[in-house]
Amino acid sequence: MRGTTRTVTMVAGVASVALLAAACGGGSDNPGTSSSASGGKTGGTVTVRGCNPQNPLIPSNTTETCGGNVLDAITAKLVHYNPETAAPENDIADKIESTDNQNFTITLKKGYKFHDGTEVKSKNFVDAWNYAAYGPNAQSSGYFMEPIEGYGDLQCAGKDSEDPCKGYTPKAKKLTGLVVKDDYTFTVKTTEKVSNLPVRLGYSAFSPLPDSFFNDPKAFGEKPIGAGPYKFDSWTKNTEIKLSKFADYSGKFGGKLDNITFKIYQDADAAYTDVQANNLDVTDEVPSSAMIDDKYKQDLPDRNAQKAVGVIQTITFAPSKVDPNYADPKIRQAISMAIDRPTIIKQIFNNTRQPATGWVSPVVDGYKANQCGEWCTFDAAKAKAKLDEAGGFKGGKMTIAYNADASHKAWVEATCNSIKGALGVDCVATPVVDFSTFRANIAARKQKGMFRTGWQMDYPSIENFLAPIFKTGASSNDGDYSNPEFDKLLNEAAAQTDAAQANAKYQQAEALLANDMPAIPMWYSTATFGWSDKVTGVKITAFGTIDFSSLALK
Structure with missing residues (x-):
């Protein structure tokens, strides 16, 4: 999941090549989509290329890859996307059922915990989705809740064209289409039939939020709490974001690493140079200066992969x-x-x-x-x-x-x-x-x-x-x-x-x-990846992201 709705932050380009310059040669072989080695040890720390998130790290307000890549590692949703095929697989959801594509009953697995130790329950989804949909909260992914019944009543309709929420209070604060049945069951009713709703539910906007979020959303955005395999440790602006393994993660999509550090780069070439020097373990962007004549294959023999992904420029x-x-x-x-x-x-x-x-x-x-x-x-x-x-x-x-x-x-x-x-x-x-x-x-x-x-x-x-x-x-x-x-x-x-x-x-x-x-x-x-000689199990997901479940130190 990216993106999207994450807006893609990076697409590689040569620093000095101009259109209609002398033609550059190109290889005709097809690189693999993952590192050839498998296994790897359990534990240790890996560094990956990161970039500055646009907004504080609230799932319903993160619509770009810089923040999205971090949220992917620390959140668990109802649905998980298979890293290789993007096929949806149940995660926190035990069952998502509907006979008419308009009324859905969602049953949760028991035992999932947030990083603050509280259990993930139905109300954590319902409260989070209501927060995302409520117009005055100005969540950039609030739009994803639009199919749910009652969405229109949560929107602002003030006279100020620049800020329709100015001086206006929506008719409602909760979606009528969301109902908590018990701690592990809730229902969703959509305004119209939505054939692919279960497929959508793996997107970060549909992440559950712990009760503590609502006490101080601003503070949460600086130190988010999810229910995923890794928990958020620290964010040094313009420098790095650190994550560590969550000991109480009960899902089946965990990883081997103890720690993941997103090193924030202002320049793709710098990240690539650091990978060559083994000062950075994985970069999800290889600059085009290294693509010419497949130079990256010589720079990083057996340390590169390429895959067609669901991204458009x-x-x-x-x-x-x-x-x-x-x-x-x-x-x-x-x-x-x-x-x-x-x-x-x-x-x-x-x-x-x-x-x-x-x-x-x-x-x-x-x-x-x-x-x-x-x-x-x-x-x-x-x-x-x-x-x-x-x-x-x-x-x-x-x-x-x-x-x-x-x-x-x-x-x-x-x-x-x-x-x-x-x-x-x-x-x-x-x-x-x-x-x-x-x-x-x-x-x-x-x-x-x-x-x-x-x-x-x-x-x-x-x-x-x-x-x-x-x-x-x-x-x-x-x-x-x-x-x-x-x-x-x-x-x-x-x-x-x-x-x-x-x-x-x-x-x-x-x-x-x-x-x-x-x-x-x-x-x-x-997507073209490069990595250091210290890691193995580097896989490119169908979304063009790093599969942290397979990444490990040799």
Whole structure:
């Protein structure tokens, strides 16, 4: 689970390569998806690459990978996703039952404990979900509770367009669709049928919260308490986050390590250099400078792996009220056609990406190729003609913003060069100091122009690549896209009891995005890991994350 709804923080890029530079060679073999060694000893400490979380570590308010990677290790949810296939497997849930996809009865396993020693009970889920859904709490993942009956009554509807909660109290504080039956049973009633609700319940927004959370949510965010295999120890801002094994963890998804330390890096090359020198044990990002001619394979022989994962890179347009220069869909389509994805992927990513032809990752059921059509195919002449049809670009120069604490500079500059070459409009790659600041600017609707966005699936479903990002008012709808027909199709898809029929509706909704182009699909990602000679059992999950259950010291 990522992401997503975690917004992906990093995609590797060369520091100095420009588009249309001399072609770089590339290997044709397929690296493995895990370290070849197995087993490993029990105990010890491992360091992994980390980055600055955008927000305090509250599960329902963490929508990016920097914080999400930490929460994945310390939380347990109703459902756990298989690290290799992403298939949902019951975790705290003993049973999730429904005869109509609208009324669900959830039975918990007994004995799960939070890190503060209290037992996980039904009320810990119900209270947590009510907190997430209540508008004044301003939880960025509160949107995930929308299908539950009564959600609308918990939302703010004040007259202040910038802050609808200002001077307004919602009609209710609790979802009518959640009912505690006993300590280990609760029911969920959704407003409409939701065919994939059980699949969603492994996402961090659905984590239970201990009673202590509600005494001081702010303090909790600085030192979170979960029910997972590792507990939170400390957070030294901009430096590291430390976790240790939870002795009373009773689930079946534990790990061998005693301690995990996320070392926070401002630069991907620095993390990679530390892995080479055995000063960092695992990096989930190999910079493209090491991808050229498969250099990383020589740098890290038998210490690397690669896997196609549920991640897509996109470029999103600022909301029209923030920057009206990109409001015309024809301008957006022209820009998309002006991007030479295959050349950028070849020269900067050594062909380790796949050009995107739509907004949904190929790894999930329901994926349909070529949903973007001609708008995602590079054609300089058609791009220029489409821009002329729109009356040209009136905003002077185009800009693409990116977070400077990861290796995005090269591919963003290459993209701008491609746009400039095809459209004859100046395009400037615009760095923002770090991911936290970058995301804060986007959330506050202060980021103008275009900006890089990435999506790592929260759960393995076509719906997860559409609803949280493009549905009206959704938590990760950075461009404030709104299309009633799109929303209608999503609702109709969610009501289907047949998976194939649901996917067909979602595919119809995705096709509408080509008409409006709220975000430009760039490429589907492949995760490349590197590790020190001290560890074994390094596995890349289907989400592109580290599988801490298998990681161990040799």
